[in-house]
Amino acid sequence: MAFKPFDLTGKVALVTGGNGGIGLGMAEGLAAAGAKIAVWGQNPEKNAKAEAALKAHGVEVLVQAVDVADEAAVVAGVAQVIKTFGRLDFCAANAGIGGGAPFDEMTTEKWRRVTTVNLDAVFWTFREAVRHMKDRAQAGDPGGSLVVTSSTSAIHGAPRNEAYASTKGGVLSMVRGLAVEYARYGVRANSILPGWIATDMTAGAQGNDKFNDQVIRRVPMRRWGEWEDFAGIAVYLASDASRFHTGDSFVIDGGYTIF
Numbered sequence: 001m002a003f004k005p006f007d008l009t010g011k012v013a014l015v016t017g018g019n020g021g022i023g024l025g026m027a028e029g030l031a032a033a034g035a036k037i038a039v040w041g042q043n044p045e046k047n048a049k050a051e052a053a054l055k056a057h058g059v060e061v062l063v064q065a066v067d068v069a070d071e072a073a074v075v076a077g078v079a080q081v082i083k084t085f086g087r088l089d090f091c092a093a094n095a096g097i098g099g100g101a102p103f104d105e106m107t108t109e110k111w112r113r114v115t116t117v118n119l120d121a122v123f124w125t126f127r128e129a130v131r132h133m134k135d136r137a138q139a140g141d142p143g144g145s146l147v148v149t150s151s152t153s154a155i156h157g158a159p160r161n162e163a164y165a166s167t168k169g170g171v172l173s174m175v176r177g178l179a180v181e182y183a184r185y186g187v188r189a190n191s192i193l194p195g196w197i198a199t200d201m202t203a204g205a206q207g208n209d210k211f212n213d214q215v216i217r218r219v220p221m222r223r224w225g226e227w228e229d230f231a232g233i234a235v236y237l238a239s240d241a242s243r244f245h246t247g248d249s250f251v252i253d254g255g256y257t258i259f
Contacts, residue, residue: 005241008035012085013238014078016040016068016125017095019050021199022149022230026092029231030238031057038062038081040095060085068095068121069113078128087136090238091129093122093171094149098201099163111163118167122148126178126189133187142186147237148175150191150249152257168193172249179247188246190237195253197225220255 013030017023018039031037031054039054041047042065051063062084066077082088099114126146133144153161154168171191178189196216198206205211206224216224233250236242251257 006033006235006239008033008235008238010034011089011238012036012038012081012087013090013092013234014038014040014081014088014129015092015094015234016066016121017149018092019043019046019063021201021227022194022197023092023094024050024053025227025230026094026234027054028057028228029235030090031059031061032231033235033239034059035090035238036060036062036085038064038085040064040066040068040077042067068125069116071120071124074121074124075128078125078132082132088129088132089143090145090147090234091125092147092149092234093125095121096149096167096201100160101163102160103162106163114163115167118164119170122171122174126174130178130182130187134182134185137185137187143243144182144185144187145237145242146175146178146187146189147234148189148191150193152193152195152251152253154193155251156257175249176247183246188237188242190242190246191249192230192233193249193251193253194230195219195225195251195256197227197229199227218256218259219253220259223254225252225254 013035015023015027018027019041027037027039036059037054047063054061064077067073096118148171150171151168153165175189175191
């Protein structure tokens, strides 16, 4: 028998915020490896483009307009994935927003918005996913993989970024706890920490010559990260190749944080 540890045929994957940027990069990799794929996003145009791109890989695709800041919508969204495909093997909590503002001018409303989308929504998404995975394991079918998109902001300081960084640090602790608590059910949990990636969230900085000269020039690989750079790590973490790899944090930043 051929050794195919990265073959995702028969597996079902969910990527929140999967209609663009890092999330779409993950989804493209998962679909190319054979997984049935569900993606969440609220922009109709981006949803349509993502659906077409993913279906081009010849797999079943479900695109859902889910507001991750709404607990009921998250619960219903995960339930729909399981109803449609019969199972859920890989759940990537990737949806997130920025929250840049001087700390002394940060309003409670803005702070709550960032923490709701970047932290509470991860809790709701993983809670629903792990309930299903635990039930499946107790029925004799163990296994599952949870992945959260954190950020290098969780491990280095940046001004005007405290709300965002707090959420990204929080999910690291959440994932380590999940890795320990649900290992008995064959469920793994890991984090991905992207560095400077060319996405909609960083669009303003991408065209800033001063930023590119002072920051991107310091990236050892001398470029912005791209969404394609997250396809491989998603496939690895969804596949049996990582079946004993849990509680870890993967920094994908072209070497920026170690330089």
